[in-house]
Amino acid sequence: MEKEKGPNFLEEIIAEDVAAGKHGGRVLTRFPPEPNGYLHIGHSKSICLNFGLASKFGGVTNLRFDDTNPVTEDTEYVESIKEDIKWLGFNWANEFYASDYFEQLYEFAVELIKKDLAYVDDSSAEEIAAAKGTPTTPGKDSPFRSRSVEENLDLFSRMRNGEFKEGEKVLRAKIDMASPNMHLRDPLMYRIKHAHHHRTGDKWCIYPMYDFAHGQSDSIEKITHSICTLEFEVHKPLYEWFIDKLGIFPSKQYEFARLNMTYTVMSKRKLLQLVNEKHVDGWDDPRMPTISGLRRRGYTPESIRMFAEKIGVARRENIIDVGLLEFCIREDLNKTAMRGMVVLDPVKLVIENYPEGQTEVLKGENNPEAEDKGGYRDIPFGKELWIEREDFREVAEKKYFRLAPGLMVRLKHAYIIKCESFTKDASDRVTEIRCTYVPESKSGNDTSGINVKGTLHWVAAHAAAPVEVRLYDRLFRVEDPSSEEGDFKDYINPESLHVISSAMAEPTVALAKAGDKFQFLRKGYFCADKNSVSGKPVFNRTVTLKDTWAKEERKGA
């Protein structure tokens, strides 16, 4: 029995607020992606948190696109983000956009100008940066800081009217250029961008900065708990300053540590690079840590939610072993995936005492974990079979219990066979294995009394369907590519993809449609790819099975 985890710190905060009757006990969270890239496994932590927390306390969650930078944002991303959230199994209460609030935000800015809490600055980006100081030295006031309210009002409205060029003017909050918190040194509120916005088109040429949009958007929606990652912690005083000066609904921000995972990268910037520079085959390449990549790889929403649950949430930096994600998908797929036999690296096996030309149809359970075994499927059997090349050894060492001359194994769902001989070609490669079978050892009514240690998967040659199989490995060779010397791309694993163009599959497997998931017996979990064509499916390896034999061999090596 698994002991239940204690509440995490966010649950504690919310539970206290609810108990104290804050906001009438109402809980409303939001998930605020910027539509400038695809969602990744790190976002799924945030999604599970935001939606999970709200529902745990009887609340709901808004989806809000933080679309305040028209030059990097696009509807393509909006669509993929919505698809991914739905796929993960979450439903948002409202679909909002920060751009919905542009008019309101503009009025908020005017209000701050009138209170002499904001001013238009004509300084260049370089001048502003220079006057900002550094974390250890205070900044200097801008020469434009003391403009009159009237002048600021006039200038700001002319900024909106498009009378100035990009970079010519900005609107800044008037706070404190000497603050130890850089974000309080008269932060920018608005900048001029003569750019087309994916939703507002050409209506605006000034756009609010994150700090002037996010908190107010939360406030407008009356978000009670605004949950974000740790790097926004230094923005919190500013988040509260705007809300306080505007006197609007007091949403509160809480931070947690973002997810990091071994053998991958988790920043949109880096992922975009991998896509643009063609190191991978798009955002949904099965090696990508994106939601769409994981989906194509064969991960299930259940497995990702289980992962989010298991990693927990705290405020300390962390790097999760990707092995935990793999554990979660195995856990799920073991219970749900249809079993099938596919030989990835085929070698011919001939049963000498099986009648020439004879075939038969055997029954195989579809899922030994299911109550009803998932039903049964037909598996053709015959005199000539394909078996896995690695399941044969010319000489067997101590702990090896697969096929080798003189040894017996069971063919899964079929008969026990004994290896009699084998032939090799000029290059010393095994070309054919010859065996005899025990007719009375048939699965289901074995009267042979023989016990064998090993069981092999196989496919009857006369009914085998060639299929393409893509074996994926980790995208990077090192645990934390971002912290290594030099460029992270130097650490890409050159063997992250191995394509097998003609593996041999049993007929049922060859019928797979895109998205169908299987456990290929003894080989791992696989998912039919979207590139599958009728009659010639393509399978992506989601994850291998745990392989204690391979581990044993590695130790011996």
Place this chain on the structure above:
RNA sequence: UGUCCGAUGGUGUAAUGGUAACACUGCAGAUUUUGGUUCUGCCUUUCUAGGUUCGAAUCCUAGUCGGACAACCA
């Protein structure tokens, strides 16, 4: 040489002043017509030094180490 945040097994996460635990990993074994699954057992933990207290992972102080902050990005 600033401000803020953090530090519990190999990796994560609990323990909320009262016996340091759970998961993953690893190791050993049992079962097995998947060297899978399942089951059993084991290894390994409170950054350091002071202080408060009957009692400290927890509170205080100092130090050490790690992270964040100087985009007209979010």
